[in-house]
Amino acid sequence: MSTSSAIPENPGRVLSIQSHVAFGYVGGKAAVFPLQCLGYDVDVVNTVNFSNHSGYGRFGGTRATADDLRSVFDTMEKNELLAQDRLLTGYIPGAEALSAVADFAAKLKERKPEAIYLLDPVMGDSGRLYVAADVIPVYRNLLHLADIITPNWFEVETLTDTPIRDLDSLRAAFRVLHERYHVPHVVLSSIPLTPWLLDALPPSLRPASGTEQLLCLTSSIHGQAVHARCVPLIPGYFSGVGDMFSALTLAHFVPESGEGAISRAASYALAKTHAVLQRTHEYALGLPEDERQPTDDEKDVVEPLRKTRRMRGRELRLIQSQDILRRLEDDVAQRMMPWEGFW
Amino acid sequence: MSTSSAIPENPGRVLSIQSHVAFGYVGGKAAVFPLQCLGYDVDVVNTVNFSNHSGYGRFGGTRATADDLRSVFDTMEKNELLAQDRLLTGYIPGAEALSAVADFAAKLKERKPEAIYLLDPVMGDSGRLYVAADVIPVYRNLLHLADIITPNWFEVETLTDTPIRDLDSLRAAFRVLHERYHVPHVVLSSIPLTPWLLDALPPSLRPASGTEQLLCLTSSIHGQAVHARCVPLIPGYFSGVGDMFSALTLAHFVPESGEGAISRAASYALAKTHAVLQRTHEYALGLPEDERQPTDDEKDVVEPLRKTRRMRGRELRLIQSQDILRRLEDDVAQRMMPWEGFW
Numbered sequence: 001m002s003t004s005s006a007i008p009e010n011p012g013r014v015l016s017i018q019s020h021v022a023f024g025y026v027g028g029k030a031a032v033f034p035l036q037c038l039g040y041d042v043d044v045v046n047t048v049n050f051s052n053h054s055g056y057g058r059f060g061g062t063r064a065t066a067d068d069l070r071s072v073f074d075t076m077e078k079n080e081l082l083a084q085d086r087l088l089t090g091y092i093p094g095a096e097a098l099s100a101v102a103d104f105a106a107k108l109k110e111r112k113p114e115a116i117y118l119l120d121p122v123m124g125d126s127g128r129l130y131v132a133a134d135v136i137p138v139y140r141n142l143l144h145l146a147d148i149i150t151p152n153w154f155e156v157e158t159l160t161d162t163p164i165r166d167l168d169s170l171r172a173a174f175r176v177l178h179e180r181y182h183v184p185h186v187v188l189s190s191i192p193l194t195p196w197l198l199d200a201l202p203p204s205l206r207p208a209s210g211t212e213q214l215l216c217l218t219s220s221i222h223g224q225a226v227h228a229r230c231v232p233l234i235p236g237y238f239s240g241v242g243d244m245f246s247a248l249t250l251a252h253f254v255p256e257s258g259e260g261a262i263s264r265a266a267s268y269a270l271a272k273t274h275a276v277l278q279r280t281h282e283y284a285l286g287l288p289e290d291e292r293q294p295t296d297d298e299k300d301v302v303e304p305l306r307k308t309r310r311m312r313g314r315e316l317r318l319i320q321s322q323d324i325l326r327r328l329e330d331d332v333a334q335r336m337m338p339w340e341g342f343w
Numbered sequence: 344m345s346t347s348s349a350i351p352e353n354p355g356r357v358l359s360i361q362s363h364v365a366f367g368y369v370g371g372k373a374a375v376f377p378l379q380c381l382g383y384d385v386d387v388v389n390t391v392n393f394s395n396h397s398g399y400g401r402f403g404g405t406r407a408t409a410d411d412l413r414s415v416f417d418t419m420e421k422n423e424l425l426a427q428d429r430l431l432t433g434y435i436p437g438a439e440a441l442s443a444v445a446d447f448a449a450k451l452k453e454r455k456p457e458a459i460y461l462l463d464p465v466m467g468d469s470g471r472l473y474v475a476a477d478v479i480p481v482y483r484n485l486l487h488l489a490d491i492i493t494p495n496w497f498e499v500e501t502l503t504d505t506p507i508r509d510l511d512s513l514r515a516a517f518r519v520l521h522e523r524y525h526v527p528h529v530v531l532s533s534i535p536l537t538p539w540l541l542d543a544l545p546p547s548l549r550p551a552s553g554t555e556q557l558l559c560l561t562s563s564i565h566g567q568a569v570h571a572r573c574v575p576l577i578p579g580y581f582s583g584v585g586d587m588f589s590a591l592t593l594a595h596f597v598p599e600s601g602e603g604a605i606s607r608a609a610s611y612a613l614a615k616t617h618a619v620l621q622r623t624h625e626y627a628l629g630l631p632e633d634e635r636q637p638t639d640d641e642k643d644v645v646e647p648l649r650k651t652r653r654m655r656g657r658e659l660r661l662i663q664s665q666d667i668l669r670r671l672e673d674d675v676a677q678r679m680m681p682w683e684g685f686w
Binding site for chain 1: 365385388402414415419421423424655662665
C-alpha cells in the first residue's frame with residue numbers, strides 16, 4: 001500500500017455523534033477508541049445513554065431529544081468549538097434527533113467545506129427496519145453532505161429504493177447514490193456472497209473456494225473506480241463491528257493519497273476489523289460453556305440470561321487489540337483490488 | 344520501583360461514573376482513555392452530557408437524574424453486567440444522583456468485596472463549594488466503601504470538618520478519614536506548599552529551592568505510612584488534571600505489591616500527570632496570541648470569548664501523550680518517599 005496512505009502524527013479532530021452504552025462496545029464505545037489510538041482528538045456527542053446494546057434483549061437508560069442535542073451543538077458553536085476536521089455519525093434515535101444532527105452537519109460543512117463527513121445511515125439490516133420509517137427521507141436529504149457513506153446492503157436498497165438482485169440493479173443503486181445524491185464514496189463492508197454476486201465477480205477477485213466469505217465493496221465517483229475484496233466469514237453474531245469499521249475507514253482516509261484513497265482506507269479498516277473479530281472469536285471459544293451457548297431463540301425465550309451471557313461473551317476485544325488498531329505498516333492490509341469492467 | 348507494581352497485561356474491568364463533555368478532556372474524557380491505554384476494559388456511565396467543561400463560562404447539555412442512573416445500574420445488574428474489578432467515581436450532580444451511585448457502589452462491594460473503589464469526592468476547591476451542601480453528608484456515608492480517595496485540600500477539610508492550619512490539624516484530618524470513616528488510602532495530589540507545610544517537611548523531602556512547587560501526599564492505614572513528593576508547579580489553569588490523576592492512580596494501584604502499593608501508584612500517576620501537563624503547557628505556548636491570553640476576570644467579562652479561547656488552548660494534550668500514559672518502566676516515576684515521623 002502506498003505510504004501516502006499513512007496517517008500523519010497529529011491527524012486532527014473528529015466529532016463522533018452516535019449511541020453510548022455503559023457496558024461493552026457498540027456505537028461510540030466501538031468507534032472512539034480506535035480513532036484515539038490513531039492520534040485523533042475525538043469530540044463525542046452521545047445520542048443515547050444505555051446500559052448495554054439492544055441485542056441483550058433488555059436495556060436501560062435514556063435517549064437524547066432533539067432539544068438536548070441542539071443545546072450541545074449550539075453551545076459548541078457559541079464557544080467556537082466547531083474546530084473539527086472530520087465528522088462521524090452513527091445511530092441516531094428518530095427523525096427529530098436526526099434533523100438536529102443534519103442541521104449541525106450542514107453548519108459544520110458550511111463553515112469548513114473541506115471537513116470530511118463519514119455518514120453511517122443506521123436504519124436496519126437483513127430486510128428489517130429498526131428505526132421509524134420517517135427517518136428515511138431525512139437520511140436521503142443528508143446524503144449530499146456526506147463524503148463517505150457506509151450503509152449495509154439493506155440500507156443501500158432502502159436509500160435508493162432499489163431492490164438489488166443482480167449486477168444491473170447493483171450498478172443502478174450505486175448510480176443513484178453517486179449521481180442523484182452526489183455521494184463521492186460508498187463503502188459496503190460485509191456483503192453475503194450470494195451465487196449471482198460470486199458469478200459477477202471477476203475471477204481474480206473470487207475467493208479461494210472453501211470457507212464462507214464476505215465481500216467488501218467500495219465505489220468512488222473519482223475515476224468511477226469500484227474495488228472489492230473477500231474476507232473469510234467469522235461465525236457467530238458480534239455487535240459494534242460496523243461502528244468500528246466505519247471509524248477505522250474514516251481514520252485511514254487520507255484525501256492526499258488521491259484516487260485510491262477510499263479503497264486504501266477500507267483495506268486498512270477491513271484488515272483491522274477482521275483481526276479484532278478473530279481475536280474476539282478466539283476469546284469467546286475459551287469461555288465457560290454457559291457463556292458461549294449457540295443462538296437458539298426458543299431456548300433464549302425460556303431463559304433470557306442465556307442470550308445475555310452469549311452477548312457478553314462476544315463483546316469486541318477492542319482494548320486487548322490496541323496493537324492491531326494502531327498499526328500503520330503498509331503491509332497491514334491485503335489491498336482491495338479494482339473490479340475491472342464493473343461499469 | 345519494584346516490578347511488583349507493574350500492571351498485568353489483562354488488568355481487568357473498571358466502571359467509571361462521572362461527567363461527560365463533548366469537547367475537551369475533563370471527567371470521563373480525561374479518565375477513560377488513560378485506563379484503556381493501560382489495558383483496562385472501561386464501562387462508562389455519564390452523570391452529565393455537556394458541550395464542554397464549566398470553566399468556559401457557558402455550557403449546554405443535560406444532567407442525568409437519579410432515575411436515569413438507577414435505570415442503567417438496575418439493567419446492568421439484571422443482565423449480569425456487574426463484573427467490574429474496580430470502581431471510579433468523580434463528579435456527580437446533586438445528592439439524589441449521588442445516592443443512586445452510593446447504592447450501586449454498596450451493591451458492587453457486597454457482590455465483590457475485593458473490588459477496588461477509588462472515590463474522588465468532587466465538591467469544591469480553594470474554599471468554595473461548587474455542589475449543593477446536601478451532598479456532603481452523602482459523601483461522608485459513602486467513604487467507608489472506598490479503598491482510595493483523592494480529595495483536594497478543601498475537600499479534606501470539608502469531609503473531616505477540620506480546618507488544616509498546621510501539622511497537628513493535618514494529622515487530625517487524616518485520623519478522621521482513616522479511623523472514623525475507615526478509608527484505607529488517602530491521596531492528595533496538588534497541595535500548595537505553604538510556609539508551615541514546607542517547615543514541617545523533613546529536609547530530605549523539601550524541594551530544591553527556586554521554582555514554585557506543589558506537594559503530593561499519600562497516607563495509608565497499612566503500616567501507618569505517609570509518603571510525599573514535591574513537583575514543580577506548571578503555571579496557568581488546566582482542567583481535568585485531577586480526573587486524569589485519579590484514573591492513573593487507580594490504574595497503577597496493584598494491591599499485590601503490598602504496603603507501598605498506594606505510594607507507588609501515586610508516583611506513577613504524579614509522573615505521568617506532570618509529563619502530560621508539561622506537554623500541554625508547551626503546546627499552549629505555541630498558540631496564536633489570542634488563544635493564550637492570561638487570566639483577567641475584568642477583560643473576560645467584557646469579552647467572554649477571550650476566556651473561551653484560553654480554555655480551548657489549555658485542554659489536555661491527552662491523545663498526543665499516549666506514549667506517556669502507556670509507560671510501565673520502573674524508572675517512569677521518581678518515587679514518593681516516606682515522611683518519617685509524620686505520626
